[in-house]
Amino acid sequence: MSTTSFYQTRSAVLFVIFNRPDTTFRVFERIKQTRPAKLYIAADGPRSDNPSDQERCMEARSVIEKIDWPCETKTLLRDENLGCKYGVSTAIDWFFDNEQEGIILEDDCLPSNDFFRFCDLMLERYRNDTRIRHITGCNLQYGKKWGSASYYFSNNVHVWGWAAWKRVWQQYDVELASYNENEIEEQFSKVFPEPLLVESWSEIFEKMKRNEIDTWDYQLGIANFFNNGLCVIPNFNLISNIGFGPNGTHTFSETDRNANIVSEDLPDVIVHPKYILPEKQADMSTWNADFHIERRRKSKAKKDGMIKYQLNKLLKHLK
Structure with missing residues (x-):
């Protein structure tokens, strides 16, 4: 894309802000460049x-x-803090x-x-393909391209800059009330080939149900897993997370490899994948x-090896 002219989005944009004016103004400048005709701004209230x-x-x-551009603006400004x-x-x-x-x-x-051009196109x-539930601008593959198309499909949901349809959000369940805790481990085992992933996501689910994690995005990812949904991920990173640091909500370390990843240019001509299948690798x-x-996995293998060694030693002693 030319550096002297900017793509103007056709989509409505929701901008969610809180208490970080520095990053807020930087992100707003990018929104301003694309001049959305509809801009929603939602602000959480200050913490007491x-x-x-x-x-x-x-x-x-x-x-x-x-x-300062022709724009239908709607605001939702909270007086009290609702949290993440x-x-x-x-x-x-x-x-x-x-x-x-x-x-x-x-x-x-x-x-x-x-990012805005990509979201508009996707x-x-x-729009009417219910296999596709989510579009993201965030690519965390660190330069690795998957397939020859401009984007690929994933079972993962990334929310660092995303787009979706009302049809998907209507199935969102902030309390995870639709799911039975006794069935979760079995269902996750159908999603993930790795037992440690089943264990990790089951633990996340249980903590969410106990309100031990103050977040909204795990619920979106879990809904995607349990609906066998696909997320569109560009083969070029279109979002840079500038929120890592001491003022971040869940992103504290500025040395994290996901911090401030440089954005890439999206090709002018978008090549679509031939197959609507997730890139499992x-x-x-x-x-x-x-x-x-x-x-x-290595730690578990070492622990299991030690247990086996101790059992064999004990059996020899008993003999």
Whole structure:
């Protein structure tokens, strides 16, 4: 794409903000470049136990005053803090109460201009294809391309800059109330080929049910798994997460390999995959990195080996 002209999105955009004016203004500038005709801004309220929140939240919300293009603007400005789980999920509820489809950006997800073009194209192409539930701009394959097309399909859901349809969000279950805890491990075993992944996701599910994790996105991923859904992932990274650091909600380490990944240019001509199938190896690569599968597998093998050694030693002694 030319650096002197910017693609103008056809999609409505939801911008979810909180108390980080620095990242908020950077992401807003990218939204401004694409000049959406409809912009929704949802802001969570300040935390009562954080004295700096009031000022920082108000500063972040001043971004609304910088909308200077023809735009239908809607705002949802919370007085009280709902937290990550409810603050974000209710904002997306509100968005899809008003729109059939659209783009969602949080205040730390810096999009390239190509991200908006990609979302527009994918939203239109797969609008009525219920196999496809999610579109992301985030690629965490670190330069590895999957297939010869401009994007591939995944069972993973990435929410660092994404787009979807109301038809998908209607199945979202923030409390995971639809699922029986006694059946979860069995169902995850149908999704994942690796027992350690079954164990990890079962543990996440149980913690979510006990409200030990304050987030909204695991629920979206679990819904995708249990509906055998596909996520569209570009073979070119279109989002840079600029929120890693001490002020991040779940992203604290600035040395994390997912921090500030450079955005790539999307080809002018989009090549579509021939087969509508998930790239299982790409998913396994991501899961291995997220859950340290190889390291845990080696640790388990070593532990099992020690147990076997001790048992054999005991049996010899008994003889």
